[in-house]
Amino acid sequence: MSLLNDLAGADPGLSPRSTYFRLAAIGVLVAGTTGAFAYAGGWLSPGDLIQARIVDRFEQVNGPHPGFRRxxxxxxxxxxxxxxxxxxxxxxxxxxxxxxxxxxxxxxxxxxxxxxxxxxxxxxxxxxxxxxxxxxxxxxxxxxxxxxVFPVRTPEAFYAQLLAAKPDPATGKPDPEALKAFFAAHPESAKAAALIKAxxxxxxxxxxxxxxxxxxxxxxxxxxxxxxxxxxxxxxxxxxxxxxxxxxxxxxxxxxxxxxxxxxxxxxxxxxxxxxxxxxxxxxxxxxxxxxxxxxxxxxxxxxxxxxxxxxxxxxxxxxxxxxxxxxxxxxxxxxxxxxxxxxxxxxxxxxxxxxxxxxxxxxxxxxxx
Ligand code: HEM
The missing domain is CATH 2.40.180.10 (Catalase core domain)
Known part of the structure; x- marks a missing residue:
């Protein structure tokens, strides 16, 4: 018996109609499980923030430092x-x-x-x-x-701020234009930054x-x-x-x-x-x-x-x-x-x-x- 038959439990004695319904039910199950894994992994929602993206961004900004906290x-x-x-x-x-x-x-x-x-x-x-x-x-x-206070209100703002505050290799300081754009989009962070600086x-x-x-x-x-x-x-x-x-x-x-x-x-x-x-x-x-x-x-x-x-x-x-x-x-x-x-x-x-x-x-x- 083929693998598909094994999965479907197809029985030569079943009518074509019941075999069809059994296969359809298994198809729904497989699609549902795959979808759940894809959702959990963030593959279906590339715009969503997931932990891996935040940690990738730490690595992008700081360079690789194996074994250390990001x-x-x-x-x-x-x-x-x-x-x-x-x-x-x-x-x-x-x-x-x-x-x-x-x-x-x-x-x-x-x-x-x-x-x-x-x-x-x-x-x-x-x-x-x-x-x-x-x-x-x-x-x-x-x-x-x-x-x-903390400089950001949401994980999305944290992600954006990591990049905006990345030091420019030429000056060792963040790009002032990038920071300006970040604070314009996140006025709550501009207020928090003033408290932190003081x-x-x-x-x-x-x-x-x-x-x-x-x-x-x-x-x-x-x-x-x-x-x-x-x-x-x-x-x-x-x-x-x-x-x-x-x-x-x-x-x-x-x-x-x-x-x-x-x-x-x-x-x-x-x-x-x-x-x-x-x-x-x-x-x-x-x-x-x-x-x-x-x-x-x-x-x-x-x-x-x-x-x-x-x-x-x-x-x-x-x-x-x-x-x-x-x-x-x-x-x-x-x-x-x-x-x-x-x-x-x-x-x-x-x-x-x-x-x-x-x-x-x-x-x-x-x-x-x-
Ligand atoms: C979305 C917001 C935040 C993100 C994505 C983030 C991310 C991280 C990451 C990746 C680490 C290293 C963890 C490890 O490898 O063990 C860390 C450490 C740490 N974070 Fe955050 N953080 C956030 C907000 C905060 C806030 C609000 C605080 C508040 C006090 C905080 C305090 C700390 C401290 C104290 C550590 C060091 C802990 C240690 O010594 O192991 N973080 N953070």
């Missing part, structure tokens, strides 16, 4: 703990917010951009990614940036504030949902030495300073959660929330060790913002699912590539075996 490529791993103040327990049933709870934390500080060997620069956006290891394998993973640039990672930028929701034990954004607010003051002067001698000055700070004493950030009110924008990360919103100080992240990226530590982790414990859920912000999809695509590509050492490898690490 964004926030230069980083350093860290470890410590989270000590809960108990004040978060009223608004979220997440177990780590219980009074007196201490939760192990691992994470990564990094510089935004897809260049793993770029010299540290004061104005490059800095990030703090954390992974809270709750009991029974539950986790909270979060990536936070040191800017007041931010205070701190001396390093340890005295910087890192924000979720996207909104999430806390779920209380009684089911009450509260829109939230959060910030990791530093307890330590600015470092005494000027990084601008030291940067001339050390291209990893920001990372090396952080490593030295942790070796002197653990670095502390308070986790401050802003409680949103009805009407506060949860689906637009370019917009700040009103300053008079209530803030809750729900605990402290204490970083006690750092370690250069290596097999098995933060290098091989995807800080997907939608890995959340019971008690925290995502919001209607369209960036969240786009981030989740793009991080997974970046992770899948880099996981299968050969690895080169991180630029931040010569720092004398303060912790072993993160």
């Amino acid at each position: 964004n926030h490529a230069k980083g350093l791993c860290l470890a410590g703990r989270f000590e809960s103040s108990g004040r978060g327990a009223r608004v979220s049933m997440a177990s780590l917010f219980g009074a007196g709870r201490v939760t192990p934390v691992t994470g990564r500080i990094a510089l935004a951009g897809g260049q793993p060997y770029a010299a540290d620069a004061a104005t490059t956006v800095r990030s703090l990614a954390l992974r809270f290891h709750l009991p029974d394998g539950e986790e909270w993973r979060t990536g936070n940036n040191d800017i007041p 931010r205070t640039i701190t001396s390093g990672f340890a005295d910087d504030t890192f924000r979720s930028l996207n909104a999430f929701r806390f779920i209380a034990a009684d089911g009450t949902r509260t829109p939230i954004r959060w910030a990791f607010v530093p307890e330590q003051a600015a470092s005494v030495e000027s990084p601008a002067e030291r940067a001339r001698a050390d291209k990893n000055v920001l990372f090396d300073d952080f490593d030295s700070a942790v070796r002197r004493a653990p670095v502390h950030w308070r986790l401050v959660v802003t409680l949103g009110q009805p009407g506060d924008p949860t689906a637009d990360a370019t917009l700040p929330w009103p300053v008079e919103r209530r803030n809750l100080d729900i605990g402290t992240v204490i970083v006690a060790a750092t370690q250069p990226e290596a097999a098995g530590n933060c290098r091989d982790v995807n800080f997907d913002p939608l890995v959340l414990p019971a008690g925290i859920i995502g919001s209607d912000d369209p960036l969240l699912s786009a981030r989740s999809a793009a991080y997974s695509q970046s992770f899948t590509r880099r996981a299968g590539e050969p690895k080169a050492p991180s630029a931040v490898h010569d720092t004398s690490a303060s912790g072993a075996g993160l």
